[in-house]
Amino acid sequence: MWNKNLDHSQKKSHYVAIVGGSVSGSEAAAMLADKGVRVVVLDQNTLPYGKLEDGLPKWHHNLRDKQEAEIDKKLDQNLIRFIPNIKVGKDISFKDLVDLGFTAVILANGAWKDRPLPVAGIEKFKDTQLIYQNDLLKWYNHYHEPDYKGKQYDITDGAIVIGGGLASLDVMKIVMMELVEKALKEKLGKDILVDQFEMEKKGIDKYLEKFGLKYDDLGLKGATLIYRRQAKHMPLKQPQGGTQEAKEKAQVVSQRILDNYKKKFHFDFIPEATPVDYIEENGKLKGLILQKFQTLDDGKLIPIKNETFPIYTEQVISSIGSIPEKIEGVPYDGDRIKTEGDEDISRIAGYKNVFAIGNAVTGKGNIKTAKEHGSMVTQRLLDEYLEKNTQAFDMELEAYNQEIREKTDNKIGKIFKELFNKELPDDATVDHIWEVSKEYQDKVGYKDYKSWVALHKPIRYEEIISDKKNADEAKQ
Numbered sequence: 001m002w003n004k005n006l007d008h009s010q011k012k013s014h015y016v017a018i019v020g021g022s023v024s025g026s027e028a029a030a031m032l033a034d035k036g037v038r039v040v041v042l043d044q045n046t047l048p049y050g051k052l053e054d055g056l057p058k059w060h061h062n063l064r065d066k067q068e069a070e071i072d073k074k075l076d077q078n079l080i081r082f083i084p085n086i087k088v089g090k091d092i093s094f095k096d097l098v099d100l101g102f103t104a105v106i107l108a109n110g111a112w113k114d115r116p117l118p119v120a121g122i123e124k125f126k127d128t129q130l131i132y133q134n135d136l137l138k139w140y141n142h143y144h145e146p147d148y149k150g151k152q153y154d155i156t157d158g159a160i161v162i163g164g165g166l167a168s169l170d171v172m173k174i175v176m177m178e179l180v181e182k183a184l185k186e187k188l189g190k191d192i193l194v195d196q197f198e199m200e201k202k203g204i205d206k207y208l209e210k211f212g213l214k215y216d217d218l219g220l221k222g223a224t225l226i227y228r229r230q231a232k233h234m235p236l237k238q239p240q241g242g243t244q245e246a247k248e249k250a251q252v253v254s255q256r257i258l259d260n261y262k263k264k265f266h267f268d269f270i271p272e273a274t275p276v277d278y279i280e281e282n283g284k285l286k287g288l289i290l291q292k293f294q295t296l297d298d299g300k301l302i303p304i305k306n307e308t309f310p311i312y313t314e315q316v317i318s319s320i321g322s323i324p325e326k327i328e329g330v331p332y333d334g335d336r337i338k339t340e341g342d343e344d345i346s347r348i349a350g351y352k353n354v355f356a357i358g359n360a361v362t363g364k365g366n367i368k369t370a371k372e373h374g375s376m377v378t379q380r381l382l383d384e385y386l387e388k389n390t391q392a393f394d395m396e397l398e399a400y401n402q403e404i405r406e407k408t409d410n411k412i413g414k415i416f417k418e419l420f421n422k423e424l425p426d427d428a429t430v431d432h433i434w435e436v437s438k439e440y441q442d443k444v445g446y447k448d449y450k451s452w453v454a455l456h457k458p459i460r461y462e463e464i465i466s467d468k469k470n471a472d473e474a475k476q
Helices: 005-010 023-034 058-076 094-099 132-144 166-188 198-200 204-211 244-265 379-387 387-418 427-443 447-458 461-476
Strands: 015-019 038-042 078-085 104-107 131-133 160-163 224-226 268-270 273-281 284-295 299-314 316-319 355-356
Touching: 005 078, 015 023, 015 427, 023 078, 038 427, 058 078, 058 132, 058 198, 058 268, 058 273, 058 447, 058 461, 078 427, 094 268, 104 387, 132 166, 132 316, 166 204, 166 244, 166 316, 198 204, 198 461, 204 244, 224 273, 244 268, 268 355, 273 299, 447 461
Parallel strands: 015 038, 015 104, 038 078, 104 355, 131 316, 160 224, 160 316, 224 268
Antiparallel strands: 273 284, 284 299
């Protein structure tokens, strides 16, 4: 929160609003504040961490904590005012935000909306028998919290996951570990301690050894991953170069990664198929109708005429990617914000002082790993990934987030140069922005950044597991 006596009195300064406080938004805010620009950061969530908090599986806790600490350092500055729990388009309209008089408005709100599963009519099962990835991850990361009040899900044995890529493999791990934990508690008692961090690290078979059990002892059907192409075409490894040899090597690695996941987490895989319809009985989802495809050498998909087949399940999890949630008043070109002029600045079409950075303008929302940024990942790292996938993923994601910061710096540098050509807001505008932003903070009980984060940072899964282990040891 600004020191009113110190900074607000120095009114001859630019004001910038940033929508979204995660990796790109916090980087932009800190860079502008370092140049003496006052910044208002609006975030739709209670905390500004975006998918680090709600979309990165909780076993990546070391990376999460490190990245969130960086965001805290950037946002807890004298020239930055943070407003939580404010959604542009709902709590304040995009037009009203622009009309407040900011020198510039920057959209860094990411991509939070799941891409709809393209099966007509299946949305009626949403949140009962159809679960989307973003909802699943938010539940998985937080349901252990004593005061969790979000959506609740119960993973069904025999669940089907639609998708590909490392994000979908993480979903498969979640599904299978949830099923194993439930089966263990049914077999050995609900009070038994199941540590999913340990299970994720060791794999299901090695984890079950501590209980003297094998996977087959649990009586699970397990889950199935369905992907539209062959395993080797999964975007798990980006070719190191444009040659055919590099492409074939990448395909071999992608196949190995999938095989490793299947072995460690006991799920099935159906390639070259995609859902085109669903099976319903008495108002309940009972399965999917899959269209069979043929994958050509260049990766092109050819549907095999009249070849469909059913797969029976009572739960479908869609993991086919995320797109930005559209804000009324912002122009779009498909899923992407429509921009014009210099690509490095990403000025929103029709506005002189509104810009976009990060996934808000790319139209992509999954946390990128080796697929988009393979040049940053050595073959040694990918080999390590097969045995120590969490550590390698963390390294890849950290490298990706660093790339986001560098790209943001480039854009903000150019935007900042444009600010010099704009008129400074007058004192009346400065006062108005000050009062409006303060009203929004007061509405949610916000006092200052440090105390807000300390009050709202959730209890971590690792803390609960540690407490339970200590309690068990004390009993012994």
